[in-house]
Structures are given as structure tokens and as C-alpha cells.
Amino acid sequence: MHYRRYVAIGDSCAEGLDDPYPDGSGYRGWTDLVAGELARTSPSLEYANLAVRGRRLDQILAEQVPLAVAQRPDLVTLFGGGNDVLQGRRQTMARSLDEIVATVAEVAEAVVLFTLPDIARLPGLRRIRPRVGQLNDLITETAAKYGTLLVDVRDDEFCDDERLYGDDRLHLGPLGHHRVAAHVLTTLDLPPDPAWLTPLPPAERDPLWRTAARHWTWLRHHVYPAVHGTVRNKLIGRQPGDGFVAKRPAPARVTPVP
Known part of the structure; x- marks a missing residue:
């Protein structure tokens, strides 16, 4: 399928932490990788990334969704909720998530949501495992409610492998971002680079x-x-995340991944 405009919203994972460009020009991440691959079949594709590290779902709703809707995308990806889990904001998660997805689904033909990996793999964070499970249930139910696409990262047998993550063990590293990008492309019925899903x-x-x-x-x-x-x-x-801004706030043409 060809896409005209792709807008990514979310938190640090959608921003691209910890996957720096080799030239040090900033963070790349799975969204840039997906956009570059989409540009192969849609040369006129425009791509914006409104994601900002540290943002909760209520902040994504207030700050990023209006901008995304105004850009009239036909593809939206939302990766968020991790900061709500870490801050224990269970009471607002469901309402914010539902409103985000309901709003962008009215504009975009395709909306992609993501579950989160089991954060209990990190020492000291096992106590918040129930919060992660609750969020993943909400995401799965919301995807079904609005008919969106869902990337369930837990289906990847290497989801909890430390080698997919950066030095902080919380954010994806380059290898992890490539795997997520491959799963997004597969969900969109586009073939990813086979190397991105090579078994470890x-x-x-x-x-x-x-x-x-x-x-x-x-x-x-x-x-x-x-x-x-x-x-x-x-x-x-x-x-x-205060003081940080979106790395790609306005839609612009994309250079295909070499």
C-alpha cells in the first residue's frame, strides 16, 4: 500500500532513543527506519515525528494529537504509555489512550499501536509488572475497539533479550529499533529487510x-x-522531557533507506 503522509507520536521510543545516527546528527529509531522503507514504494511520502521523550499519554493527547490531526496523515503510529506505568498514573491511562486513538483514527486510514515488553526483566522493577500488564490489556482492547493495527512486541521471541536494548536497559538500542521497524512493516504488509529479524x-x-x-x-x-x-x-x-521538542515537527520528504 502507498502512503502519502506518515506521522509518529509518542515518547522516547518513538523519538528514537537510544539509536543515534552514525554521524551523530541525532536519534534515528524505528520510526525513521519505517519512513525510509515506506519511501521506497511511496516516493512522495512525507514524514513527521512529533514524539518527545518523557511524555505521558495525557501529554501526548494534549500536545501531539492536535498537531498530528492538523497534518492530515493517512498513517499514524503511537508508541506510549511507559511513562504512565513508571509514574503510576493508572487512573488516566485508559481515558487518554481511548481519546488519542479515537481522534487519530478519524483522520488516518491506518493507525498502529504497540504493546510494551515485560519491564520485570530489570532488577528492582518487578513490582510494576501488574501495571505493564494492565497497560498492554488496554492497548490490545483499544486496538480491537477502533480496528487499528497492533504490533505485539511480546510475540518476538527476543523481546526481552538484553542485546536489543541500550546501555540503560530500558530504551531500545539499534538492534531493537531495527526489529521493531521490521514488525511495523510486516504489520503494514510490506516486506522488511530480512537482516532486521535475524535470530540472535x-x-x-x-x-x-x-x-x-x-x-x-x-x-x-x-x-x-x-x-x-x-x-x-x-x-x-x-x-x-521538559525542554525537549519534536525532532521532526513538520512533514517533509524522506530519503529511502540505502
Whole structure:
């Protein structure tokens, strides 16, 4: 199928963290990869990415959805909800998600939603597993309600493999972004690059001392700064992602992936 205009909305995963362009010009991510592949069959495709790191579903609804609707896309992807889970905002998730999808589905011919992986793979976050399950149930039910497309990342046998993620173990790394892009293209009935879905080789088992060292590095450089930043932001009334803007706010032509 040919698409005229593709708009991505969501949070850091849709923005492209942690998949930097090789030249250091910014984050790429699965949305840029999908847009580049779509441009192969739709050379006149225009693509905008309104996603901003740290955004909750209610913020996506208020800040990104009006802009997306005004751009009149025929394809919209929404990847969000993770920040609602981390902040424990269960009461607003369902209402915000429903309104987002209802609104963009009136404009776009194709809307793609995503489930989240099991965050319990990370030490210290097992207690929020029920929240992730609740969000995934909401996403699945909302996709069925509005007849949208759904990428259930849990169907990928490597979904929880650490090698798909960046140094913080929370955001996708380059390998993970390529796999998500392949799943989106497959959902849109377009063939992805087979290399993007290559099965991973068996993981090597590190000795206990090396595993412990990796956990300590992760705690020191990612977990502790994140917790400190969260506490500081609450004290001064800031939200995660404040000060950041969409990387591609206006639709523009896309260069196909080489």
C-alpha cells in the first residue's frame, strides 16, 4: 500500500532513543527506519515525528494529537504509555489512550499501536509488572475497539533479550529499533529487510563477577541518576522531557533507506 503522509507520536521510543545516527546528527529509531522503507514504494511520502521523550499519554493527547490531526496523515503510529506505568498514573491511562486513538483514527486510514515488553526483566522493577500488564490489556482492547493495527512486541521471541536494548536497559538500542521497524512493516504488509529479524545467537554466559560489575555500572550510571533526577524534578515542578521538542515537527520528504 502507498502512503502519502506518515506521522509518529509518542515518547522516547518513538523519538528514537537510544539509536543515534552514525554521524551523530541525532536519534534515528524505528520510526525513521519505517519512513525510509515506506519511501521506497511511496516516493512522495512525507514524514513527521512529533514524539518527545518523557511524555505521558495525557501529554501526548494534549500536545501531539492536535498537531498530528492538523497534518492530515493517512498513517499514524503511537508508541506510549511507559511513562504512565513508571509514574503510576493508572487512573488516566485508559481515558487518554481511548481519546488519542479515537481522534487519530478519524483522520488516518491506518493507525498502529504497540504493546510494551515485560519491564520485570530489570532488577528492582518487578513490582510494576501488574501495571505493564494492565497497560498492554488496554492497548490490545483499544486496538480491537477502533480496528487499528497492533504490533505485539511480546510475540518476538527476543523481546526481552538484553542485546536489543541500550546501555540503560530500558530504551531500545539499534538492534531493537531495527526489529521493531521490521514488525511495523510486516504489520503494514510490506516486506522488511530480512537482516532486521535475524535470530540472535545464543547469549554467552558471563562469570558472576562480570555480571555483578555490569549491574553495578548500570546502577551507578543509569538508575541512580534517573532516581535523583525524578526527585529533583518533583521538587521544582518539572516533568521528564521538559525542554525537549519534536525532532521532526513538520512533514517533509524522506530519503529511502540505502
